[in-house]
Structure formats: structure tokens, C-alpha cells
Amino acid sequence: MSRVIDPEQAQLAAVLRATDVTGKRVLEVGCGEGRLTWGIAPHAASVLAFDPVAESVEAARAGCPDELREKVRFDVASASEIEVEPQSVDLVFFSWSL
Numbered sequence: 001m002s003r004v005i006d007p008e009q010a011q012l013a014a015v016l017r018a019t020d021v022t023g024k025r026v027l028e029v030g031c032g033e034g035r036l037t038w039g040i041a042p043h044a045a046s047v048l049a050f051d052p053v054a055e056s057v058e059a060a061r062a063g064c065p066d067e068l069r070e071k072v073r074f075d076v077a078s079a080s081e082i083e084v085e086p087q088s089v090d091l092v093f094f095s096w097s098l
Contacts, residue, residue: 011095012039024090029079034060034072036095041068048089050075050082 006012015036021044031037031049033056041047051057054076061074075082 012036027089027092029094032056041072047072050077052078
């Protein structure tokens, strides 16, 4: 049984109030199972979401809505391991910094 974190989506609402992700290439640090990825991705140009926990990334991949599959890429990596091309992202998002 998976637990529901923030069922009212207050964290997502706070993120979307704090920054405009519209049309941006987003790097999501520590995506977990994608709990905020799904709310950000429809507005963003693309999302590279990663997490060091392989099981979480697999759950995120499995739960990715069909309409977002071309916009979202998931990787298993830590922040010190992820390889990102210079100037390939517009916004870095770390959810637990709220």
C-alpha cells in the first residue's frame, strides 16, 4: 500500500505560485515516485526527473501518464552523479526545499 502525501496538492500549488515553469526545461532533483512531476510536466517544455532510489524511479516510470511520456525522462542517479549538458535546463526543482 502506498501512502498519500499531500492529497490536497498544497505543495504543488505552492511551487506553481512561486515560479513559472511554462515552456521551461526543468531538472527535478529527487523526484521520488513522481508526486510533483505530474503537476509540473504539463506546463514545462520537458522534465528530466531523477532520484537515487531505483524502486522510486521505476514506480514513477510506471505511473507516468501517457500524455506526458514524451515530455518526462526519469533517471536513477544522485545529484552528484547526474550528467546534464551545460545550459540544457532553465529551472532546477528540488521538492523538499519547500
